[in-house]
């Protein structure tokens with residue numbers, strides 16, 4: 416009889432709980448990881464609220480690190496006991512979309528997003544990793560688990576927002592919303608060589624952190640029209656690049672309005688509600704404004720994860736100030752609740768597994 420483990424699942428839309436499940440077995444190219452640290456994401460809240468439709472007894476979570484517990488026979492270069500990071504997105508790096516370079520859209524739209532979508536996620540004592548050779552990344556000794564875990568999604572998504580924004584060296588950037596993804600987009604814009612980084616955020620603690628992560632100017636939208644202020648700061652032209660980090664109509668519109676002709680709007684937010692997203696016609700040049708709108712999903716794979724780890728290791732970024740709360744696995748339900756209500760000044764809750 417397969418050994419059993421504790422899993423935190425979505426029983427149905429709006430309902431969560433713990434469930435005992437068998438410890439998964441690896442296929443020839445897969446691995447089983449014993450979870451040590453995980454993070455709860457607003458995407459988990461979207462999923463719980465039906466953002467991707469009905470799911471029954473699906474284990475939630477997609478941001479985790481752990482210890483290799485079992486390896487399929489075809490996996491080389493790793494041993495049981497290795498400390499590893501696993502990206503939130505686990506492509507197979509073989510299908511047509513992967514070969515075209517769109518690995519997050521592995522096999523189909525958003526197909527690289529397997530955890531807590533089409534298979535069990537990481538909020539369990541063990542989790543299964545497909546195509547382990549390409550999706551397991553050794554964690555350098557100098558980086559603790561609770562820091563490395565930020566590479567899985569927050570760094571990779573936030574930095575993607577900056578990478579997709581076509582920021583000219585010395586150029587101007589506005590980052591709308593300074594939650595964990597937005598704060599990493601701000602850090603990414605700085606690392607990409609932006610000359611002026613403007614962060615827009617309504618919550619005071621997050622504005623402080625935006626400064627810490629490299630924003631030159633921080634705007635509070637409750638104190639005046641942020642788009643107007645961005646235009647004033649750029650001599651009326653608008654920024655070269657705007658990064659949307661909330662997944663909301665209002666911030667998306669602001670990005671289009673704040674971007675200069677020929678500029679780029681990079682979307683890193685998750686639009687979890689509604690049937691469509693509207694583009695403000697005139698600010699968009701009635702469809703002729705030479706503005707690029709670029710979207711993407713958190714890049715995965717060990718090459719990407721190794722780069723994220725190197726940025727931490729070399730002191731280019733330290734995401735640990737994002738950890739505002741700590742919980743044991745048994746309390747993960749409370750962490751999810753806080754991520755939904757955004758109470759207690761929460762940014763990211765870190766979940767500890769085992770002893």
Ligand SMILES: [Zn+2]
Nearest residue numbers: 510513521522
């Ligand atoms: Zn693929």
